[in-house]
Amino acid sequence: MISLEEYAKVCSLISSCNDIIHGKFILADYKITSILKNIGDSKEIYNLIANCMNDFNFEREFSRAQLKYASKPNQFILPTEPEKILPFVFCVLVNIKNKNINFDAFLKEFYKSEEGRAREFSNFANQIILPFRNIIANFFEIPISDANNMISKDKKPKTEDVQPQIQKQEEGNTMEENFDNQEEKQENYAELTTQKVEEFLNEIKSICKEILSELNYQKRMQEDLRENIIYITNAIIFNCENNDLRNAVALITAFEYVAKTAKSIKFLTKELKNVLINFYE
Numbered sequence: 001m002i003s004l005e006e007y008a009k010v011c012s013l014i015s016s017c018n019d020i021i022h023g024k025f026i027l028a029d030y031k032i033t034s035i036l037k038n039i040g041d042s043k044e045i046y047n048l049i050a051n052c053m054n055d056f057n058f059e060r061e062f063s064r065a066q067l068k069y070a071s072k073p074n075q076f077i078l079p080t081e082p083e084k085i086l087p088f089v090f091c092v093l094v095n096i097k098n099k100n101i102n103f104d105a106f107l108k109e110f111y112k113s114e115e116g117r118a119r120e121f122s123n124f125a126n127q128i129i130l131p132f133r134n135i136i137a138n139f140f141e142i143p144i145s146d147a148n149n150m151i152s153k154d155k156k157p158k159t160e161d162v163q164p165q166i167q168k169q170e171e172g173n174t175m176e177e178n179f180d181n182q183e184e185k186q187e188n189y190a191e192l193t194t195q196k197v198e199e200f201l202n203e204i205k206s207i208c209k210e211i212l213s214e215l216n217y218q219k220r221m222q223e224d225l226r227e228n229i230i231y232i233t234n235a236i237i238f239n240c241e242n243n244d245l246r247n248a249v250a251l252i253t254a255f256e257y258v259a260k261t262a263k264s265i266k267f268l269t270k271e272l273k274n275v276l277i278n279f280y281e
Contacts, residue, residue, distance in 0.1 A: 002044050002140060009042035010140045017133035018144075020125045024118060024231065028103065030254050032093050035129075039090065048139065049090050052083045058091040066110070076110035078128065082135045089132040197245055200279045204248060205240040207275065208233045211268050221262060229259050252276050 002010070016034045023031065039045050061084060067075040078085055095101040104117075111127070113119035137144055211233050215226060232255050239248040252272055259269050 006042060006044045007140075007142070009038065010045060010136065010142055013038035013042065013045060014133055014137055014142065014144060017129050017136075020129045021133070023125075024121070027232065027254050027258075028121065029097070030250070032097055034250075036090075036093055036097060044140070045136065048136075049086050052087045056084065056087045058088065061088050062092075073112055074110050076127070078131060085131055085135055089128055092128065196279070197243070200275065201240040201243065201245065201248060203275050204252065204272065205237050207268055207272050208237045208240070211265050211272075214265050214268065221264065225262060229255075229262060229265070232258055249276065 013035065016031065016038050019034065020028070020031045039049065061079055065077050065079070065088075067077055079088055092101065096103045096106070107117065107120040107124055111120040111123040113123065133144075212230065215221070215230060215233075232251055236248055236251045236255065239251060253276075256269060256273055259265060262269070
């Protein structure tokens, strides 16, 4: 059994995995970094993977995973044992993040598809991230649907959702009582900041709509760049409309990187950044 806090952190990891499995290639680096951050944030997940690292040789397993053929596409095959899959996928993601593995070249070599990069990324996600996610979910006995629901509901778990997993405390108070007290404190704080958050999200949404409007009139922008900017802008609007501050802020930070070469929206990109900076001052 794990604590309420750790339960929520495992759900966050599962959600980050789902972002890759069900998402697009855009912001792949950010999504991989998010998975690694979730692993580092959770003591339970980190210890699980660390224990699997005992006697695990990544270089050997990585070499074994690469099946290269002269007459058919190369393949990248995971180890079969769950206790090897966890550290193996973790090490692959770390090496991608640290640029020790060229992700674009890796996709083209082992997940090449005539349908393009999006399909190659999808193949990678389903063959690498999906098994990793399922092992984590099964180990902590968390249904995938429960994890998705928990993350989508105000980003904080409810007591009844995690009752089978939580432990009782020794001082006479139950975990449920402590959680209720903590939740009450969070709600009091939320009342003080709700107006500021709403104003921030509305302002961000307004700027994003201006960006989309500008892109409709911009004819000289590279099509891939335009599609990426439209995709992430719509994602920011979606999260603003759903009052998801955390994801909105993360996407705004990523937006600056994606749109840095788009001169036609340079002023609006700067405005977006300024609103974010002012919000946290």
